[in-house]
Amino acid sequence: MKLTFSNEDERFREEIASWLESNLSGEFAHLRFRGGPGDEHAFPEDRKRWEQHLAAGGWTCIGWPESAGGRGASIEQQVIFAEEYARAGAPGRVGHIGEGLAGPTIVEFGTQEQKDKYLPGIRNGTDLWCQGYSEPSAGSDLANIRTRAVRDEASGRWAITGQKVWTSLAHESDWCFVLARTNPESRAHHGLGFFLVNMHQPGVTVQPIEQMTGTSEFNEVFFDEALAEDIVGEPGDGWRIAMTLLGFERGVSTLGQQMQFQNELNDIVKAARANGAAWEPTIRQRIAEAHIGLRLMRYNAMRMLSADSQESGASSLVYKLHWSSWHRNLGALAMDVLGPEAELLAHPPYELTRLQALYLFSRADTIYGGTNQIQRNIIAERGLGMPKETKGR
């Protein structure tokens, strides 16, 4: 059992750290620490250019196999990349859905023709992707999808009609992968297809959702007989592909995310020292609790990433519930440290301070990607072998 990365991995760390240090300058200097969760509306055009700059340096899609144009980097190196990327304050990636979700799905399930058509644009940072899963009536019950895909027998093409919701970055994206029902008679996870849809066509309408933060990271996307460019796999394979896709992430971004959390915690401790809250016993307890939770999140991630550990199964099951709850508590702590000052906005009409944004955005963490309640069901069922609840309908 070891706490440290290998020497080879540490050399990789130095390589990426020094590349970021010298490249996050000049025209990109203002992007440092911008565009992360809750700040995704910041400098979209500049961040697209940064994505392409990153690609030119060979730093996009590093975890993809070399045959797909990646570096075939190990899980450890991908983790280190994400950690150093966050440590350097490099901006929120506009290409992460393509790199982390769409690309690996096409690599795994796509035809050679599809790979040739879609992977280069993702790798070069020129094609941005979004994810079309959730719908107004398909939230926690994701399989309850109503968006339809109808095949035109003459042209062989699929037309998509329906509504998606909570689609991050839809307004910046060129492509969307869409889960839609190919068999109108089907129910739940049967009869779904996995479609690749060009966002730049008349049948696609993107409507930003104004959030309680006053900003709009999420969108509604309406498809009105929008033509799908391709289907991945066969009609009916959609659910299997979508579920496999959820496993691709495999904790690669965890240490990078933790680096952002550490910055937030540091800000809170700084504020607490400045106004004296740091010497209030209850605040001290909560700061220490936050510190412990974050440190242990790192070791949770390391256990999860340690291959073929018999114990790693449960650690990955609980990971999301842990970080989301921790982050939500951190948001509340930030406000309680500031006290009455927590009320004061950065600017009118409704521009939030960094800690206010943390307070509000962290409420989304316990909802998206499987609510805490769904997570607990999964933990109890898969981790402890407790029976599933009887379903309705």
Next chain:
Amino acid sequence: MEFSYTDEQRMIRETAEAFFLDVSSPQAVRQAMGQARSYDPELWQRLCNELGFQAMIIPESCGGLGLGFVELAIVLEQMGRRLTCSPFFATVGLATNALLLMASEEQQQRLLPAIAAGELTATLAWTGEEVGRAGGRWDESAVSVKVAPCQGGYTLSGRLRYVIDGDTADLLVVAARAAGSEGRDGVSVFAIPAETPGISRTWTPTLDQTRRLADIQLDKVFVEADQLLGKEGEAWSEFSKALALGKCALAAEQLGVARQALDLAVDYTLEREQFGRAIASYQSIKHKAADMLLKTEVACSAVYYAACVASEVLSKEGDAAIASELHEAAAMAKAQCSDTVFFNAGTALQLFGGVGFTSEYDIQLYFKRAKASEHYLGNGAWQREQIASLLIDGGGLS
């Protein structure tokens, strides 16, 4: 990334798991609880002779196995799962760690081979009445036995409280302070045979009957100069590391207690039917169990981490940077595991419903051990204040 057990460590776990399942059944635990020593000497000898767990962290040069703290943590976790009644925690988790850190080569050669052979049990005796102040103060202010130099050695007087296995241990590692000293100054530590004249020991019956506590009265106890461990009057810094190692050991044991409380509860809810189905199928029950597993997993990560750090502390060629995290790692592990063990035991007790309240069911034994182990060496709130002090005041954790 190799933050998981090696094959050898996995084997140790399987061996320990099977052994304690066999010898530390609920019946065996209940029987030991009623005995004069609170443990079964025959079981202790089997543990020593057949498995040699007591010799794990003792170097080979002193008759031990020369293994690391990760291996020790593995064994302690399995003992925690079965609430094994044994002098193991006090002898190995507390006293042996102190001897490894503080005793001279010559002192180690005198004491450790007997521990490694299973012929000597030991404990740390360091807390005076003051430890109970304000709900528990587990730092230098708890040291109150007075020591004064005299011809050929030292004289110790005072009262020690809450000493684990204090009435049965063969060897006492005693912390004392010079008259008029305060705080971290003036603290000395001695290795004293329990039969030394002037020592009287009294068992103090406890809520958790699986582990024994004692009061020890020292009345002008004479100790020879070569029983002093480390430097006279300047021992706190090293002794506090021994206490930190004790926290790591206790955290590992708590992890086992917490895990078993969860497992017992899940098994029961799968069996128990109400409203026509197993209560384990209700979300209100599942979500409680999920919260227990979440806490257990985080506690497990804390124990792995702390055990890795502790291994570096004990190893002569240990990584100094990692070893320097000892106080923080120990406080984090003890905080997380203390909170987890109480949460799990308390939640499990609730999930058992009425039968959990009976003496017949075992979950009550876990509930009692949980609170006892939470308090010893400081509960979660105490550990968090140590962390806060490090983070905010930069005071250091020693």
